[in-house]
Amino acid sequence: MKFLLDVLLLLPLLIVCSLESFVKLFIPKRRKSVTGEIVLITGAGHGIGRLTAYEFAKLKSKLVLWDINKVTVREEKKISIVKAEIGDVSILVNNAGVVYTSDLFATQDPQIEKTFEVNVLAHFWTTKAFLPAMTKNNHGHIVTVASAAGHVSVPFLLAYCSSKFAAVGFHKTLTDELAALQITGVKTTCLCPNFVNTGFIKNPSTSLGPTLEPEEVVNRLMHGILTEQKMIFIPSSIAFLTTLERILPERFLAVLKRKISVKFDAVIGYKMKAQ
Template sequence: MPSPAIPEKPWHDPLTIDLLLKVLNTTFLHPFVAWMIPLCLRAQATPYHHPAMLITAAWATLLTLLYFLSILNQRVAHGNPRAVDLSEEVIVVTGGASGLGLLIAEVYGLRGASVAVLDVREMEVGEARGVEFYKCDVGDREQVEKAAKEIEEDLGTPTILINNAAIAHGKSILDLTNDEVERTFRVNLLSHFYTIKAFLPGMIRQNRGTIVTISSALAHLGCRNLSDYTCSKSALLALHASLTAELLPAHRETIKTLLVTPGQFSTPLFAGIKTPSPFFAPILEPVDVAKEVIKAVDAGEGGVLAMPLYARWVDWMRVLPAGVQRVVRWWSGVDVAVEGFVGRRGEGVEKEKEILFEG
């Protein structure tokens, strides 16, 4: 029986606002490129007082000023980057048996770092070079403490913690059982407390570390049929801010905190979830998110990674008038996106449909 034909995508399908912005940032909005224009004009003997010369020089000066102000803003907010030597780092990735977590773990394993994956599921790839698997329900404090001791004995003191594991059930508040709500908060929120309390003391002793908290763009919005997920992810925003404030006085330069708020991933776990506009709200490839997280961790930076573009501005929704917010929610389809969710059967407490998110 022949397989069904795959519908052809329109020619403009790869075109997104994020792609356009990326092109602009490497051309028209890049200070180096901007300075090429007045230099070329001057090479053609254009007078300094010529309008074209003045306008292009002013534009290049503005972009240069904004570039250095962005660097200054990063340094004031998060301090100087810490030195990262992968040969001396021990990396812990929760929920690293598949998806985003697995990508990050594999990359660091191939690059020579010692990597420990904590997950209740077996790794999708079986074994990965440089990656040690520890079967652990991160929502169980005792299991986390046991795994932490084993990692310390096997690999050394962890210096990079990537809290990636998360679940949701895709049900209305009334359909959610109490056990499901409690499990979501254990995995999505309490696990962060368990892992931070288990690994942060070692980072303080080593005087170096990075803690990555993976939240979600939906943490700023809430969403129908994802109340457990969005509430737990919203709490992570406050946890990241509080943790950063607590580390600020004594460990500002040595222990970095990184918050990641991604949009929708293009994995089977999100099958059936609709995006309102492929142009304004493109679906993320896990590899693209992994590259940004790895880039920030390698650079020893702290701060916030929000992607795609709308995720950087979605928290401004709260300052809009209530009526405008309602119109935007209707236009975006955020409250009906989960209705067509396909999902996959979970391996957790119950055999009901359970969505597992990598962030």
């Protein structure tokens, strides 16, 4: 009962904050400068990572680009090289990711392990390596490239969705942890797009709209970083869906998901398991 009363007392503040947020929608936010910033991007060899590197280069940032196809040395060694030869990374873009389009039984154990190692565990290791310098300088930015699949579950993307839910949780909890420690100069941003035309998922489609082009996603990502936006949904309707999923009846949600009609090529192993 006391908790409910405390919440009711916060209603005036809710109204003020809501009005403030509404007004801010019509006021363009100033974009910060990243000239001279040391930007490390994982998964920079293709797709979103590669295009993000181009955009930071245009803004005269210093780039450190990692990709599994280009660098084979151990993670710890790579981090040591960056610190010794480049300096303190001030913008970290955790972009590297893998996806396997298959159900639980068709997804091999090593594939499940790799999905979590790349899509979320790597975020811990890179952030632990570069956050101390950001904290010391009270200056920096940590970017988590997640997915709409980190908010809304999709059949036959079980390992991927699970890892992206974890990545979104990583971003949210890190954001709160920095606030609790009063580290105000280190910002966080999380990118959550729908299907992107990078070739990882074959023949994707959904009634939410056409498959996104990487250029469109990167433009939104760069704007979000430069204006210090915490969560970026592409399309913005994804944010609305995440809210609906928490308040609508389960039966209605089942119908709604059929209407959204998410489709792509996938390997189904349940029939093989049953035999």
